[in-house]
Amino acid sequence: MESEYLKYIQDVDSTELYNLMTQYGDDVWRYAYAITKNHEQSKDIAQEVFIKVHLKMSTFRGQSSFKTWLFSITRNIALNEMRSSYFRRMLLFENVRSTQTAQSAEVTYMGNQAAAELREIIMSLSRKLREVLILNLEHDLTIQEMAGLLEISEGTVKSRMNRARKEAQKRWEAAR
Known part of the structure; x- marks a missing residue:
C-alpha cells in the first residue's frame, strides 16, 4: 500500500x-551506524538520505x-563516505580521542548489560556479517529484501547470516 502510494509521488513537500x-x-540512522560505527557520521548520512x-x-x-x-540509498551513501579519505581521518581521530573514555553513569545504570555486550559483539563483526544480522534483527x-538491497544472491545472504550468528554465538560464549 505504502509503496503503491509513494511510487506515484513526483515531489515531496x-x-x-x-x-x-x-x-x-x-x-x-541505525542502519548507517551499523555500517560506519560512527554516531556523528551516521547523523550526516541520515540527513543526506532524506x-x-x-x-x-x-x-x-x-x-x-x-x-x-x-536502505539502498543509505548503504550507497555510507559506503561512499567510508571510502573517502575524510572519513578515514575522522575515524582515526575518533579512535585516538576515545581510547580512555568510560561509560557514563546513566548508560551504566539504564543499560541492560547482556544486551549491551551482545550489541558490542555484533558491532565487532565484519561489515558484511554485521550488516545482514542488523538488517534482519x-x-x-x-x-529476499536483503539480497536485493545488498545486490547479492539469497544464498549468499543466508550464508552470511549463518556465519554471523555462529561467530556472534562463539564470541558470546567466549565472553562468558
Whole structure:
C-alpha cells in the first residue's frame, strides 16, 4: 500500500518529508551506524538520505518497499563516505580521542548489560556479517529484501547470516 502510494509521488513537500523522516529516520540512522560505527557520521548520512529522497522521489518505482529503497540509498551513501579519505581521518581521530573514555553513569545504570555486550559483539563483526544480522534483527528485512538491497544472491545472504550468528554465538560464549 505504502509503496503503491509513494511510487506515484513526483515531489515531496515539506510535510510529507517530515512524515517520512519521522517514520523512517531512526531506522536509517541505525542502519548507517551499523555500517560506519560512527554516531556523528551516521547523523550526516541520515540527513543526506532524506535530502536525496526530497530531490529524487520520482525515481522510486515501487519495485521494493519504500524502506528497502531508503536502505539502498543509505548503504550507497555510507559506503561512499567510508571510502573517502575524510572519513578515514575522522575515524582515526575518533579512535585516538576515545581510547580512555568510560561509560557514563546513566548508560551504566539504564543499560541492560547482556544486551549491551551482545550489541558490542555484533558491532565487532565484519561489515558484511554485521550488516545482514542488523538488517534482519533490527529492521526485519526478509532474505529476499536483503539480497536485493545488498545486490547479492539469497544464498549468499543466508550464508552470511549463518556465519554471523555462529561467530556472534562463539564470541558470546567466549565472553562468558
